[in-house]
Amino acid sequence: MFTDFLYQLRSQGVLVGTGEWLGFLEAVRRGLATDVSGLYVLGRALLCRSETQFDAYDLAFAASFRGAELPEDLRAKLADWLDQAKAQNETTPPLNETRPPEELWKEFLERLKEQTERHDGGNRWVGTGGTSPYGNSGRGDGGLRIGGSSGGRGGAVQVAMDRRWASYRADRTLEVRDLELALRAIRSLKREGLVELDLPETIDATSKNGGDIEIVERPARKNQVHVVLLMDAGGSMSPHAEKVERLFSAASRAKTFKSFTAYSFHNCVYDKLYTDIEAGERIQTSKVLDQLTPKHRLVFVGDASMAPYELFSSYGWPGNESMPGIEWLRRFHERCPASVWLNPDPQRWWEHPTVSAIGRIFPMFELTLDGLRASVKKLRAPR
Numbered sequence: 001m002f003t004d005f006l007y008q009l010r011s012q013g014v015l016v017g018t019g020e021w022l023g024f025l026e027a028v029r030r031g032l033a034t035d036v037s038g039l040y041v042l043g044r045a046l047l048c049r050s051e052t053q054f055d056a057y058d059l060a061f062a063a064s065f066r067g068a069e070l071p072e073d074l075r076a077k078l079a080d081w082l083d084q085a086k087a088q089n090e091t092t093p094p095l096n097e098t099r100p101p102e103e104l105w106k107e108f109l110e111r112l113k114e115q116t117e118r119h120d121g122g123n124r125w126v127g128t129g130g131t132s133p134y135g136n137s138g139r140g141d142g143g144l145r146i147g148g149s150s151g152g153r154g155g156a157v158q159v160a161m162d163r164r165w166a167s168y169r170a171d172r173t174l175e176v177r178d179l180e181l182a183l184r185a186i187r188s189l190k191r192e193g194l195v196e197l198d199l200p201e202t203i204d205a206t207s208k209n210g211g212d213i214e215i216v217e218r219p220a221r222k223n224q225v226h227v228v229l230l231m232d233a234g235g236s237m238s239p240h241a242e243k244v245e246r247l248f249s250a251a252s253r254a255k256t257f258k259s260f261t262a263y264s265f266h267n268c269v270y271d272k273l274y275t276d277i278e279a280g281e282r283i284q285t286s287k288v289l290d291q292l293t294p295k296h297r298l299v300f301v302g303d304a305s306m307a308p309y310e311l312f313s314s315y316g317w318p319g320n321e322s323m324p325g326i327e328w329l330r331r332f333h334e335r336c337p338a339s340v341w342l343n344p345d346p347q348r349w350w351e352h353p354t355v356s357a358i359g360r361i362f363p364m365f366e367l368t369l370d371g372l373r374a375s376v377k378k379l380r381a382p383r
Helices: 003-011 018-029 036-047 051-065 072-083 101-114 155-162 176-184 199-208 235-253 285-291 308-312 325-335 353-359 369-380
Strands: 134-136 189-197 217-223 226-232 259-265 272-276 281-284 296-301 339-343 364-366
Touching (some): 296 369, 308 325, 364 369
Parallel strands (some): 296 339
16 A cells, blocks of 8 residues: 555655565554554654655655545544543454455545544444454454554644755755865875974873973875866756856865866867866866876766767867877776766766766766765775
């Protein structure tokens, strides 16, 4: 009966595995959720792998269970009545029939539509102290236990529709501050250059000397990472211009790199790169390649989608006679293995000849906060 919920979750990007889903169904079967509010909490605990999925979970839950909750006044009446359960009738033998949960839920909803008053004892209606499979404090086996207070303000569906977790999503619009914090993890600090006072070691050495001051110095910690950002501009990248500008701003503002350089290209890298597109200033690509070292980290940004001849043709971009763009990209990767490609298009759009070809050269990640974090992790340990 929850199959639609599973499909809703997957459509929202909550990738629920078979084991997780079976565990959720088993928890429901054991009665760990007795109302929609309990189901909401149980599902979120078992089916979400991190808080970044809470908002997507809420959207799926609201779509699946909107209209499944009883009206607030009716739910309060039913809960109050069931909480005042009568004593069990010990002379009534228990009902040992076991039925599928789907059948029980369907019949339960039909009984609620037919029932017009409170009922205690008996074997048919939703009530207490009897052998009916619906209610509580009775003697029916294999039924649905119903009772407890309501799930809080507005019920679980209303809580889900409020989307309290929207700001937790990792695929939300990237702000410069988010990008800056993610990029900061690229840095690799080493000690070199001018010496500086090592205060903790000085205190430790002085203590060991019985109070006689002993100055301890060591080389300052310097960041050894050089970051090069290469960005596709124009054409199909125009809709993503604002997102790429945020990434450029974050990288430019970061003060944790040994150096930062940015270049632009259109569709693919050919024999020249732009240092300033508006001014038309360019630099030979071969010169950029010669300046790269193992300490450089390359970050390409582009949708990687173009006409096949623009990537594979020996003429490169029409009118620009050079080796194919795919060959230039291979040379960049060979020169600097610590390189990644950030794609602003969602991954479901990557089944394209040129995107696939570039993805076989560079590790490709989505230009989202999660994707950027994964790419930084790759840059720190490229092998």
